[in-house]
Amino acid sequence: MPDPILQISGLDAHYGDFQALFGVDLDVAEGEVLAIIGANGAGKTTLLRSISGLTQNAPDMIQYRRAPIGGLRADEVANLGIALVPEGRQLFPSLSVEENLIIGGQIGRKGPWSLQAVYDLFPILKERRAQQSTSLSGGQQQMVAIGRALMANPDLILFDEISLGLAPIIIKDIYDALPGIIGEGMSALIVEQDISKALSVSSRFYCLQEGRVSLCGASATVAREDISRAYFGVA
Amino acid sequence: MEWVNAIVQGTLLGGLYALFAAGLSLIFGVMRLVNIAHGDFIVLGAYLGLSVTTILGIHPLVALVFVVPCMAMIGYILQRGILNQTLGGDLLSPLLVTFGLSVILQNALLEIYSADPQKMNAGALETASVSLGDLSLGVLPLLTFGIAVAVIAALQWTFYRTALGRAFRATSDNQEIAQLMGLNRRHIFGMAMALALAVTAIAGIMLGIRTSFDPSVGGGRLIFGFEAVIIGGLGNLWGTLAGGVILGVAQTIGAKIDPGWQLLAGHIVFLAILAVRPNGLFPRVSG
Numbered sequence: 029m030p031d032p033i034l035q036i037s038g039l040d041a042h043y044g045d046f047q048a049l050f051g052v053d054l055d056v057a058e059g060e061v062l063a064i065i066g067a068n069g070a071g072k073t074t075l076l077r078s079i080s081g082l083t084q085n086a087p088d089m090i091q092y093r094r095a096p097i098g099g100l101r102a103d104e105v106a107n108l109g110i111a112l113v114p115e116g117r118q119l120f121p122s123l124s125v126e127e128n129l130i131i132g133g134q135i136g137r138k139g140p141w142s143l144q145a146v147y148d149l150f151p152i153l154k155e156r157r158a159q160q161s162t163s164l165s166g167g168q169q170q171m172v173a174i175g176r177a178l179m180a181n182p183d184l185i186l187f188d189e190i191s192l193g194l195a196p197i198i199i200k201d202i203y204d205a206l207p208g209i210i211g212e213g214m215s216a217l218i219v220e221q222d223i224s225k226a227l228s229v230s231s232r233f234y235c236l237q238e239g240r241v242s243l244c245g246a247s248a249t250v251a252r253e254d255i256s257r258a259y260f261g262v263a
Numbered sequence: 264m265e266w267v268n269a270i271v272q273g274t275l276l277g278g279l280y281a282l283f284a285a286g287l288s289l290i291f292g293v294m295r296l297v298n299i300a301h302g303d304f305i306v307l308g309a310y311l312g313l314s315v316t317t318i319l320g321i322h323p324l325v326a327l328v329f330v331v332p333c334m335a336m337i338g339y340i341l342q343r344g345i346l347n348q349t350l351g352g353d354l355l356s357p358l359l360v361t362f363g364l365s366v367i368l369q370n371a372l373l374e375i376y377s378a379d380p381q382k383m384n385a386g387a388l389e390t391a392s393v394s395l396g397d398l399s400l401g402v403l404p405l406l407t408f409g410i411a412v413a414v415i416a417a418l419q420w421t422f423y424r425t426a427l428g429r430a431f432r433a434t435s436d437n438q439e440i441a442q443l444m445g446l447n448r449r450h451i452f453g454m455a456m457a458l459a460l461a462v463t464a465i466a467g468i469m470l471g472i473r474t475s476f477d478p479s480v481g482g483g484r485l486i487f488g489f490e491a492v493i494i495g496g497l498g499n500l501w502g503t504l505a506g507g508v509i510l511g512v513a514q515t516i517g518a519k520i521d522p523g524w525q526l527l528a529g530h531i532v533f534l535a536i537l538a539v540r541p542n543g544l545f546p547r548v549s550g
């Protein structure tokens with residue numbers, strides 16, 4: 029197995045006063061697409077918040093390219109090349125579509141992604157570039173959120189529930205576009221409630237249940253009943 | 264004709280009020296911080312101008328070259344050192360801290376410059392005037408108004424046409440997500456306060472040329488600034504200019520009716536507008 033780009037060991041994380049993660053161990057290999065599945069409240073979002081620096085932890089619990097990053101602020105983590113597509117899109121309402129994309133790229137990392145590359149991937153955004161981001165449909169907003177993260181030319185991209193609240197046809201479009209995005213040599217971590225979608229684009233998966241890893245393995249070969257057990261905790 | 268004159272003079276006075284208000288408007292817009300010490304920073308700007316003109320023997324307008332960067336630096340250090348620590352929770356802690364700053368500033372100025380009223384000497388500029396038909400317009404009020412328009416235009420341009428302005432708007436929208444874009448909000452807020460105090464420095468110098476000042480006059484300038492911001496609508500810089508003008512015109516017309524009514528008329532118009540349009544005349548439409 030190639031060197032891990034991200035290594036999480038014994039991560040305990042809190043969401044407010046509530047402990048959301050208990051001793052989570054996880055690693056992402058260079059160029060790998062990893063899926064995190066689990067029910068509501070299993071700790072998936074807290075895991076992504078911890079990696080991206082929105083929640084701070086003990087430095088050694090999260091290592092990126094063998095450097096401890098658990099204690100860094102979100103802007104410092106972003107500068108290292110980790111980008112997050114947050115749950116619920118979270119575009120900047122005061123910024124136009126194009127400005128949302130530009131601000132994603134303002135940390136100035138070199139790489140294949142530019143305004144033009146994002147417009148080539150999602151041509152509709154080019155037509156809508158001068159509009160307020162809030163005037164777009166949910167699917168188009170999700171494209172902006174993905175494009176905004178890509179503009180940072182990250183080495184590791186985190187997707188949080190990108191199918192949430194979108195029509196099935198839109199979800200299909202976005203998942204069809206994913207291999208092309210991640211194919212550029214990026215590593216990706218996909219948090220998703222839609223298990224089959226998550227397994228179809230990933231090589232390995234981790235299942236979280238009440239803040240602990242309840243199952244992990246290869247996405248292609250896992251048995252459905254094992255996932256059900258790990259997902260819902262039924263015996 | 265006298266009434267036309269009152270309106271024109273009030274409009275020009277409104278330029279000064281817009282300068283008082285612009286910094287307040289900017290920092291509230293970016294970080295939801297209400298700076299109670301804003302008026303005292305205006306007075307600090309005036310005193311710094313006084314010191315620079317006295318020591319170097321230069322014209323007050325030339326002193327801007329020194330005072331503006333100096334105040335900007337004070338703003339950045341103040342924000343990074345103190346005010347950032349008060350943000351994030353409720354609105355009360357920044358209010359209390361800036362109130363404390365106001366007390367400290369007033370007393371420090373009193374200690375250094377004494378309570379005697381001071382004034383900056385701008386020479387012939389103070390009395391120069393131009394005639395426009397039957398109207399006689401002071402060059403200084405005209406210049407102040409022109410500077411106010413230029414400052415508002417420059418701030419507007421910064422906000423909507425530069426990377427810094429984009430960062431201001433993004434951070435104002437959502438601090439967490441802005442951090443994810445690699446923006447350090449502490450630095451962004453520091454830049455916003457630096458810009459706000461740079462504008463405040465201009466306001467202080469124009470104030471100090473126009474009238475005499477002492478360490479206690481900051482509170483009154485703060486009120487005028489607040490009123491201009493609220494009349495114009497929060498988060499709208501051109502609205503702030505309009506708010507300043509409305510306040511200025513209300514005051515000069517009030518003074519025309521009865522010299523004792525100058526300030527009262529301004530406050531009454533402010534309250535009337537607040538009662539009819541609680542969000543001000545031109546609230547920001549997007550959002």
